[in-house]
Amino acid sequence: MRPDDLREEDDGAARPDHDVPDLEGLVAERDRVRAEVERLRREKREAEIELSILKGALDLVGKERGADPDNPANREKTILVKAVSAGHGIPAERLLARVGLARSTYYHQSDAMKRPDRDEGLLALVRDVFENSLRRYGYRRVWLELRNAGIVVSAKRVMRLMTRHGLVPLLKRARRYSSYKGELTKAPDNLVNRVFHAEEPNRLWVTDLTEFSIPAGKVYLSPVIDCYDGMPVAWTIGTSPNAELANR
Template sequence: MYSYEDRIRAVTLDIKLGKRTGATIRQLGYPTKNSLKSWHEEYERRLDLLSGYVRSKPKYSQIQKEQAVKHYAEHGRCIASTVKALGYPCRDLLRAWIDELDPDSRQRVVGRAVSAPRPPQMKKQAVLELCTREGSAQAVAQKLGVSRPTLYNWKNQLLGREAPASMKQTNQSPHAQERDELERQVEALRREVRQLRLEQDLLNKANELLKKGLGVDLQLLSNREKTLLIDALKEHYGLPKLLGQLGLARSSYFYHRARAAVGDRYLCARRAITDIFESDHRCYGYRRLQASLTRQQVNISEKVVQRLMRQERLVAPKSKKRRYASYQGEISPAPENIINRDFQAAASNEKWLTDITEFQIPGGKVYLSPIIDCFDGMVMSWTIGTSPDAELVNTMLDAAIETVTDTADRPVVHSDRGGHYRRPGWISRMRDANFTRSMSRKACSPDNAACEGFFGWLKNELFYPQDWKSVTLAQFIEAVDNYSRWYNEKRIKISLWALSPIEYRVSLGLAA
């Protein structure tokens, strides 16, 4: 039984890991999945756990038990009719009550059960005694408690029908050569029996230790698994024989034994990787995880991080195709494509990118309109709404203009050919702020690839991995807003020396 502290620690860690039962049990080493699930349900129901285990009260009283047994005795001693008449209990429980209160009233049928199958070890020993006997086969069968045909059937199963059933020496054999031949045959049979015994023991140990089926191919096991089998059986068989049977080199065996003795050298790194992955929207790949570990003074290679991620089943989301398109036709003249896919900027507020993306959840549709600075990928401003109208983009532009404090900064604002960026409100704001307009070619999303990349990260890291069925529009808008702030403040980028955009600007003295 686990103490209160053990149970509350398991529930707390399970909540922290997002109800990932397997990861919780691997970290703590306890309990079972069903126990953890029941503790979690109790914690959600009571907001706490009971200090000790409470024994449940019996479902049926003593009076009910006596009434059920009495009804059984007075109505034909039929268990089925008693359960049907009273409505309780189940048949097995009623039988137990009858055995307890009136054991002599039960009607019993005595029969002979089918004999249980003989264990393989007994069969091998029986065949060995049959082949090396001095007396008759009937005497061997009587000694083992089986019939003579059964004894010969076991011999045919293990050795085949061509193998002789008797290797005993007879007084009728006058020649020493024949006697020597019989002795060699006996020795060959003994070797075969020992080989069969070894193979059976290996299969049993593989089933017991590795949870493999009895029909597993031992040659397909990994070297580490073969080492475990050899350690379990080396007291009964010689090491060379086990190594030859499993096809394992002697050096490989001692190598895996040494590794097992050292233990998990990456235990601390494994826990740190899991914590970072869970706290950062489960979106970091091995490169950003390795950079985060370096910031925590944990120095391991990217290949080790990849291996630990595979072992902990930490999978970063993959990109998916976008759906929303805001193109409404040529409603006004389009400006020149000044950016021309050159998304590199030597300073902040030099090149800005903007676009609109759509999120569709059961509660409705939500639209995000951000402005991205090409200098470091920072989101300068953003608006989130339920309609992709002109107010959505104009409000975002007004907020972005307020961030430009230096009069010398006049960025080029690049967008696609959506109707929002060709209306009088957008054009007048750009002209008043002395900003330069730039537009992609028609139906050419790569011309605005850096902004599309931000949308891809947002959806792969926040939107696609989660289930939004029970989330309202207001809650979803808040989640997108929180992600945008996290993206600027905490989400590291390898291209920025493993810093977030705000941390990068602070390191350059561009922000306080």
């Protein structure tokens, strides 16, 4: 080792040149870490803004029946932009592209919100008719009720009001058909007690009805099974699941 490869330290000892920290490398690594942290912060902020937009859309229109949080109206989008802008302290114009709202539309809706709502009085009447129908009337029936009361308004306007405010009629589910009407006569004694096994042939027979769907309609099979070996003793086929079918 050459003498100029050694440096004197504070304590008087000498060490090789390669043990000296690479200050330029450390600075570069520091700058890289700072840049990565800043990138992660930006991504986190963007994700928070996106989450606020989704939550805001659900809060605005998702709570009302018939509203679509994935496709809100321009008015709801404007309200959403204003709320997120105020909550995150960012300009509203930065959010317009995120919610699919044109700049001119945003300012038009903002100005319209400052004006008195001309539909406020009509909305109260529409809501009264709708609620008095136990939320069953659609916009046509509501419009007819208003017209019969002497209120002149177009059906389309009633439809837009009801759609905007989530006044969607409750749909009754069709009751599934069931032919079972309960026991028509007293049930016979339970002689088998769910022990479907016999030690000898022709000691215990059981029967039931099975429904089949064929192109011509429904048919019913009534077999008689010997519990000794599980083989059918006899069977009948008919178009009605009644006692006569089993008795034959």
